[in-house]
Amino acid sequence: MAHIASLNPAAVGLAPPDVLVVHGPWEPASVVVLDSPHSGRVMPPDFGAVLSHEDLRDGEDEYIDELYAPAAALGIPLLAAQFPRTYLDANRHAGDIDLELLEGHWPHHYEPSGKGALGKALLWRTLDDGRPIYNRRLTVDEVLSRIERCHRPYHQTLSRLMDAAHRAHGRVLHINCHSMNAVAGAMGEGGAGTPRADFVLGDRDGTTCSAEVTHFVREQLAAHGYSVKINDPFKGVELVRAHSNPAAGRHSLQLEINKRLYMDQKTGLKIPHFGVLQAQLMQMLRAMQGHFA
Numbered sequence: 358m359a360h361i362a363s364l365n366p367a368a369v370g371l372a373p374p375d376v377l378v379v380h381g382p383w384e385p386a387s388v389v390v391l392d393s394p395h396s397g398r399v400m401p402p403d404f405g406a407v408l409s410h411e412d413l414r415d416g417e418d419e420y421i422d423e424l425y426a427p428a429a430a431l432g433i434p435l436l437a438a439q440f441p442r443t444y445l446d447a448n449r450h451a452g453d454i455d456l457e458l459l460e461g462h463w464p465h466h467y468e469p470s471g472k473g474a475l476g477k478a479l480l481w482r483t484l485d486d487g488r489p490i491y492n493r494r495l496t497v498d499e500v501l502s503r504i505e506r507c508h509r510p511y512h513q514t515l516s517r518l519m520d521a522a523h524r525a526h527g528r529v530l531h532i533n534c535h536s537m538n539a540v541a542g543a544m545g546e547g548g549a550g551t552p553r554a555d556f557v558l559g560d561r562d563g564t565t566c567s568a569e570v571t572h573f574v575r576e577q578l579a580a581h582g583y584s585v586k587i588n589d590p591f592k593g594v595e596l597v598r599a600h601s602n603p604a605a606g607r608h609s610l611q612l613e614i615n616k617r618l619y620m621d622q623k624t625g626l627k628i629p630h631f632g633v634l635q636a637q638l639m640q641m642l643r644a645m646q647g648h649f650a
């Protein structure tokens with residue numbers, strides 16, 4: 358079998374490189390698979406928003422793709438969305454349509470999560486501070502085209518990566534990679550100003566991965582002196598829900614990293630601890646490969 362060091366989904370017809378990128382190999386499959394749905398910053402030409410590109414990076418998990426990039430050298434693939442979270446949030450169900458943002462009636466599957474009330478359904482309506490992203494409503498065709506161009510290939514690519522790992526090892530450990538603000542905002546869980554732990558692991562109350570996986574990751578991080586919370590305040594959302602099935606050996610864990618560990622949120626720049634954290638994360642991933650493969 359030919360070894361393909363790095364295969365972009367564009368090469369296999371899934372999506373163009375301005376939609377998503379897979380860093381690292383598809384084959385031979387590692388037992389660990391990573392995805393970063395919120396680190397994209399390529400502004401799609403059909404966005405049609407009224408805010409600046411800088412404003413439209415609201416909610417971005419800055420540097421998360423870069424932080425995990427060395428995992429490729431461990432043979433671990435990292436799926437990274439290239440489109441911004443404000444354009445389409447891949448961590449939502451495709452039916453999570455915000456009817457307040459829609460022109461007319463939604464004729465397709467509708468599965469609201471309740472995030473529409475905060476302006477943060479599949480397609481965001483407002484920024485965190487409440488500013489509207491558009492001065493218009495979006496057409497059904499516009500919403501559908503974003504689902505087809507971004508949401509569908511993102512989820513399909515993640516499925517393919519996880520299937521390859523599962524075929525090779527009889528199980529797969531999927532880490533859904535995110536970062537969080539140092540303290541909760543006005544709309545944040547726990548109330549404004551609540552300081553957050555260094556890491557929050559989310560397994561949707563033990564339903565998306567085995568307790569062994571969650572505890573293994575917690576111990577790896579806690580060994581460096583970090584504070585780690587589980588399902589508090591973030592339990593995990595659509596990506597870990599949709600792609601997991603622990604009884605069948607498919608484990609998905611959401612991993613939220615506190616941004617203060619790797620960047621200065623005022624300047625937007627990385628801090629020296631970035632490299633330390635990156636090395637610690639790679640150590641954790643190697644340990645997972647050793648323990649679970």
Ligand SMILES: [Zn+2]
Nearest residue numbers: 395418535536
């Ligand atoms: Zn995120």
